[in-house]
Amino acid sequence: MTPRINVSFLVSLLLAAGFPGLAPAAASPATDPAKVLKLAGPITRWDEAIPLGNGLTGGLLWGETNQIRLSLDRGGLWDTRPHPITTRDTWDYAHLKQWVAEGNQKEISAHFDACYDTDTHPTKIPGGRLVIDLPAGCSVGDFALDMHQAIGSVELPGRGAARFLFSATRPVAVATLPVKPVRLRFQRPESLSKLGYPPARFGQRDGLFWMVQETVADGQYAVVV
Secondary structure (H helix, E strand, O other): OOOOOOEEEEEEEEOOOOOHHHOOHHHOOOOOHHHEEEEOOOEOOHHHOEEEEOOOEEEEEEEEOOEEEEEEEEOOOEEOOOOHHHHOOOOOHHHHHHHHHHOOHHHHHHHHOOHHHHOOOOEEOOOEEEEEEOOOOOOOOOEEEEOOOOEEEEEEOOOEEEEEEEOOOOOEEEEEOOOOOOEEEEEOOOHHHHOOOOOOEEEEEOOEEEEEEEOOOOOEEEEEO
16 A cells, blocks of 8 residues: 655656756856856765755755765654643743742753753654765766756766756756766665654665655655655
8 A cells, every 4th residue: 555645755867968957057158157156075964065955845965985965855844742841830931930030040951951952852854865876986076056047066077967956846856967877775864763753664666766754643754766
């Protein structure tokens, strides 16, 4: 039986040498060089990656050696379970005023500060990471973001450039890769285990690859290539 999916990504990879909708930035007369952000590769941290997306569905483009990584996320993915401390009778403004008057910093910190370090929800849920393993002899070079065309690119020295584009209106991303074969795999965010979620389910059929993750309240989301 096909599982019910509340939120999904659809990442379509076109393994081709070129695609008209993703013309090289340098060849497009509409591109202003001043609007092209260039970052020297490799990029080894997700928080230093090239940002892509449409405001609801997004990705972070980064990578090193022979791996391109695309960390995927979506604005609607949240675990909204209340923090346990908010259910206590002492979770109110009256007790806060009382503790301030008493100088009781211990209770103030326990209720309104330390709780962030001891429990994991409510919280934003990360979607997942797509890892593209490049063929032998192919390596990751410099990165660029064409802010005019909203295209992120990764130079593959001697092979051309891989390009990534997110739809402005749909939860879809398109990538063109100038090399093949490549190996595609998903990485489940480790933080999902801290939320008590079960392991993700991975599968493939008829040219599709996917990761399905159960969350809470019968929720699920999928990342599909």
